[in-house]
Amino acid sequence: MAGVMILTLATLIMNAQSLFSNTSIKVDIPKANVIEVELEQSIPVSITKEGKMYVQDEEMPDLQSITQRIKELQEKYAMENNDPELKGQQLTVIRGDKSLQWGQILEVLDAVKKGGAKRVALAVVKRKGGG
Amino acid sequence: MAKRKKEFERKQAPSPNLGPFSDMTTSLLIMFMLTIPFIVESGIFVSRSLAAKRRNVVMPKQKKSDIKVNIHLCADGTVFLNEEPFDPNRLPDIIPKLLARSVKKQALLSADNDVIYEYVIQMIDLLKEKGASDVLIMKRKRSKCGGGR
Numbered sequence: 046m047a048g049v050m051i052l053t054l055a056t057l058i059m060n061a062q063s064l065f066s067n068t069s070i071k072v073d074i075p076k077a078n079v080i081e082v083e084l085e086q087s088i089p090v091s092i093t094k095e096g097k098m099y100v101q102d103e104e105m106p107d108l109q110s111i112t113q114r115i116k117e118l119q120e121k122y123a124m125e126n127n128d129p130e131l132k133g134q135q136l137t138v139i140r141g142d143k144s145l146q147w148g149q150i151l152e153v154l155d156a157v158k159k160g161g162a163k164r165v166a167l168a169v170v171k172r173k174g175g176g
Numbered sequence: 177m178a179k180r181k182k183e184f185e186r187k188q189a190p191s192p193n194l195g196p197f198s199d200m201t202t203s204l205l206i207m208f209m210l211t212i213p214f215i216v217e218s219g220i221f222v223s224r225s226l227a228a229k230r231r232n233v234v235m236p237k238q239k240k241s242d243i244k245v246n247i248h249l250c251a252d253g254t255v256f257l258n259e260e261p262f263d264p265n266r267l268p269d270i271i272p273k274l275l276a277r278s279v280k281k282q283a284l285l286s287a288d289n290d291v292i293y294e295y296v297i298q299m300i301d302l303l304k305e306k307g308a309s310d311v312l313i314m315k316r317k318r319s320k321c322g323g324g325r
Binding site for chain 2 (some may be wrong): 054
């Protein structure tokens with residue numbers, strides 16, 4: 046009984062990061078002291094160390110595909126809530142690997158904005174010992 | 177007789193000591209709960225919703241001169257503050273003083289394409305920590321750094 050509990054806890058700890066984000070794509074997120082937004086039902090856009098881009102868990106071949114996918118997801122969000130004014134209001138989170146170059150992040154940010162996302166945030170994790 | 181003996185043996189059999197197991201489980205659970213804040217992803221806004229506009233709130237026109245902090249990060253590590261090269265170690269002291277002179281407490285940030293993303297996040301973090309209400313990300317067509325893109 047106790048063994049099962051330990052095993053469950055260990056599994057939880059090992060998979061905690063993917064449990065608490067809306068995607069299973071593993072990215073080394075930069076750390077920050079200031080946290081502005083908790084990521085509710087957001088659209089995760091991940092960029093891995095190798096430069097691979099994903100919207101949710103779907104790999105995107107280029108920036109145009111990101112724009113297209115974001116547009117579709119924002120439209121879907123507005124339709125689900127029966128409010129056309131909500132188009133673009135679903136939070137989009139850019140999860141970039143900390144070792145990437147700023148230029149790569151800016152390109153994705155541009156693509157996301159072109160897709161009509163009005164609320165965009167950069168993903169960070171809280172720095173240990175930070176205020 | 178045999179049945180009674182079996183029953184007696186069953187009652188006498190030592191039960192496993194669950195104390196260490198429960199101790200370990202509790203410690204693991206506490207460790208897990210303590211590490212949650214450092215695992216959970218959060219975000220820093222780069223573009224907020226235009227909720228005020230939707231609610232027909234008239235926003236005051238922002239004057240360009242209200243922005244007192246304009247930082248540019250170069251790939252070679254040079255930092256420009258308000259178009260002048262500046263010692264990055266002195267930024268934590270100067271930023272609050274400059275922001276105090278601004279009404280909306282907004283800051284402008286731009287960086288060369290080659291700058292490491294983590295460094296840009298550190299700068300956004302520093303600006304927010306020192307009181308910037310908004311960090312406006314700016315894209316420069318021409319870098320002021322020597323050799324930067």
